[in-house]
Amino acid sequence: MSGERQSRANKEDHPVETAPSMEDRHVASVAVxxxxxxxxxxxxxxxxxxxxxxxxxxxGLFAFPGGRVQPVESLDVAARRCLERHLSPTGSFLEQLYAFGEPGRDPSSRVVSVAYLALVPQTEEAPGVHWFPSSDLPPLAYDHGAVADKALxxxxxxxxxxxxxxxxxADGFTLAEFQKVYETILGRALDRRNFRKKVLALELVRPMGRVRHGPHRPAExxxxxxxxxxxxxxxxTKKG
Amino acid sequence: MSGERQSRANKEDHPVETAPSMEDRHVASVAVxxxxxxxxxxxxxxxxxxxxxxxxxxxGLFAFPGGRVQPVESLDVAARRCLERHLSPTGSFLEQLYAFGEPGRDPSSRVVSVAYLALVPQTEEAPGVHWFPSSDLPPLAYDHGAVADKALxxxxxxxxxxxxxxxxxADGFTLAEFQKVYETILGRALDRRNFRKKVLALELVRPMGRVRHGPHRPAExxxxxxxxxxxxxxxxTKKG
DNA sequence: TTCTAGTTGTGTACGATTTACACAACCGGA
DNA sequence: TCCGGTTGTGTAAATCGTACACAACTAGAA
Structure with missing residues (x-):
């Protein structure tokens, strides 16, 4: 179901099932x-x-950006709003991760939180936002440690x-940079030649016809x- | 975050951000x-x-079993309660699937629903429960069509x-039965010999030393x- | 001008895995 | 005793994954 309608429709014999009137009145209900x-x-x-x-x-603790879901707002929209309130880039990747709902996760009130995974390309500075290496996060509030694990x-x-x-x-990266992203997140080294072969064979990336000049051989x-x-x-990702 | 605490902590300048007092009072809030x-x-x-x-x-429509989350109940516990209210088998597989929260999904009130995937082995009859082939479900209430798709x-x-x-x-199945489960859910045929080789090599299943007798050669x-x-x-599952 | 350090770009041989495929063993019932 | 229908098993070919070495190129130093 999805609301009290069905709760009413189906048998109400279960002791812990809430009568609809209780929800409508007030108080100890669950927030999203x-x-x-x-x-x-x-x-x-x-x-x-x-x-x-x-x-x-x-x-004093750190936590991931978040906030209440508004009455007329979808979960996706709420997540994007919370993301963009802190980090300007619009259009970043955003997908639902998991719903966390242990009764004690927020000590002050009962909150069910739907966690989202976001990827932001530029990583520009924003006031009030602190970036930590994902392998070395500070102590986190609520159950955000578990949220971080799930996201990783x-x-x-x-x-x-x-x-x-x-x-x-962002577009315009070298294959070395691309590969380093994989190695960083997976935590192990990949073979340069096989990696190149694979991502080109899968047509995951496309050469732009431009090169970047540096102190060494220019990179496509x-x-x-x-x-x-x-x-x-x-x-x-197996070895290359 | 996970509640209003952080909303208060961070800048409140966003127009659509709710003041905490609004939550505490009453009404058009979001149910879980x-x-x-x-x-x-x-x-x-x-x-x-x-x-x-x-x-x-x-x-008149059909819907998946569900109900409100109680104030002191975790999401997992709520899901298991809703499952066991209709289907007796305890200990069935149950895992969180996705949170559905479009504002209009329940026409009568704003409900965010956390969907769960459950697998029940015996499929015994239970009053009020109707079993439909997953490939041919009847019209469903709310957004349960999307829920069904996601679950599949x-x-x-x-x-x-x-x-x-x-x-x-349940334990005590033949490899033919086991393979048929895969073929049914995947919608394509698998090679019998390769399937056997693979599930045994992976030590996914173990022979019990017993056989089932039928009109043909007995099956382990x-x-x-x-x-x-x-x-x-x-x-x-590739071909076998 | 030449040399060097450091990086980018490329191909091939080997092994492992996946895939396709056919036949004998076994039972109940006619 | 024969037959239909199912279970159980091995091998060859192809594909895929993996390891690995050397030439090309640039900036900058000598």
């Missing part, structure tokens, strides 16, 4: 929030954006079978063939 | 429910359990890389090596 886990790259390493909780029990798991999982990395890189620049999430049948 | 999609096998085919919605706008996608996806099938079969009976969700590195 969203939390967004924004990942981005800073000097090659994966970082997560956090904001300070300046209030009550959890004061999801990101790692999708990295192997989708083109999700497009959310972290690439862009993503698709900037929407697509699944590939063969894993992008 | 769970919906459970119970899958099971009936004569070899995948079926889903539905109950009738006997009320209001959606009267998840089941298909996990079938390839986990031992999730243990949720559908198997059980699952693990009855908890485990992931395998190599896909169980």
């Amino acid at each position: 929030a969203v939390d967004v886990v924004p990942f981005g790259l800073r000097d090659g390493a994966l970082h997560a954006a956090l904001v300070r909780v300046g209030h009550a029990d959890e004061a 798991d999801r990101l790692r999982g999708k990295l192997a079978y989708t083109n999700i990395a497009f959310g972290l890189l 620049l690439f862009q993503f063939a698709q900037r929407a999430l697509t699944t590939v049948e063969t894993p992008l | 429910a769970v919906d459970v999609v119970p899958f099971g096998l009936r004569d070899g085919a995948l079926h889903a359990a539905l109950v009738r919605v006997g009320h209001a706008d959606e009267a 996608d998840r089941l298909r996806g996990k079938l390839a890389y986990t031992n999730i099938a243990f949720g559908l079969l 009976l198997f059980q699952f090596a693990q009855r908890a969700l485990t992931t395998v590195e190599t896909p169980l």
Whole structure:
């Protein structure tokens, strides 16, 4: 179901089932929030954006950006609003992650939070936003430690079978940079030649015909063939 | 975040951000429910359990079992309660699927529903519960059509890389039955010899040393090596 | 001008995995 | 005793994954 209608429709014999009137009146009901886990790259390493909780029990700790879901707002819209309130970039990748609803997760009131995974490409500075290496997060408020774990798991999982990395890189990257994203998130080295072969064979990225000049041999620049999430049948990451 | 605390802590300058007092008072706030999609096998085919919605706008339609989340109850517990209210089997597989929160999904009130995927082995009859082939569901109330799609996608996806099938079969099955589960859910045929080789090599199932007698050559009976969700590195389903 | 350090770009041989495929064993019932 | 229908098993070919080395190119230093 999805509301009290069905609760009423089906048998009400279960002791813990709430009578509809109880919901309508007031109080100890359950609130809905969203939390967004924004990942981005800073000097090659994966970082997560956090904001300070300046209030009550959890004061001084960090937490992911979030907020209540408004009465007329979908979950996706609420998540994007919370993301863009802190980080300007519009159009970043955003997908639902998991709903966290343990009764004690927020000590002050009963809140069910739908967590979202966000990927932001530029990682520009924003006031009040602190970026931490994803492998070394500070103590987090609420159950946001578990949220962070879930987000990292999801990101790692999708990295192997989708083109999700497009959310972290702006067009015009070298294959070395691209590969470093994979190595950073997966935590292991990949073979340069096999990696190149694979991503080109899958048509994941496309050469732009331009090169970047540096102190060494110029590197070809690439862009993503698709900037929407697509699944590939063969894993992008075994050794190369 | 996870509640109003953080909303207060961070800048309140966003126009649509709710003042905390508004939440505490009353009304048009958002309710939380769970919906459970119970899958099971009936004569070899995948079926889903539905109950009738006997009320209001959606009267006469079918919907998945569900109900409000109680103030002191976790989401997982709420889902299991809703499942077991209709279907007796305790200990069935149950995992969170997705949170559905479009404002209009329940025409009568604003409800965010956290959907769960359930697998029930026996598929015994229960009063008020109707089983439909998953490929041919009746018109569903609310957005339960989308919920059903998501549940099927998840089941298909996990079938390839986990031992999730243990949720559908009781110990003491033949390999033919086991394979048919895969073929039914995936919608394509698998090679009998390769299938046997793979599930034995992965130690997914174990021979019990017993056989089942029928009108033909007796078939060895198997059980699952693990009855908890485990992931395998190599896909169980390519052709065999 | 030449040399060097450091990076980018490319192909091939080996092994492992996946796939296709056919036949004998076994039972109940006619 | 024969027959239909199912279960159980192995092997060869193709595909895919993996390891690996060397030439090309540039900026900057000598």
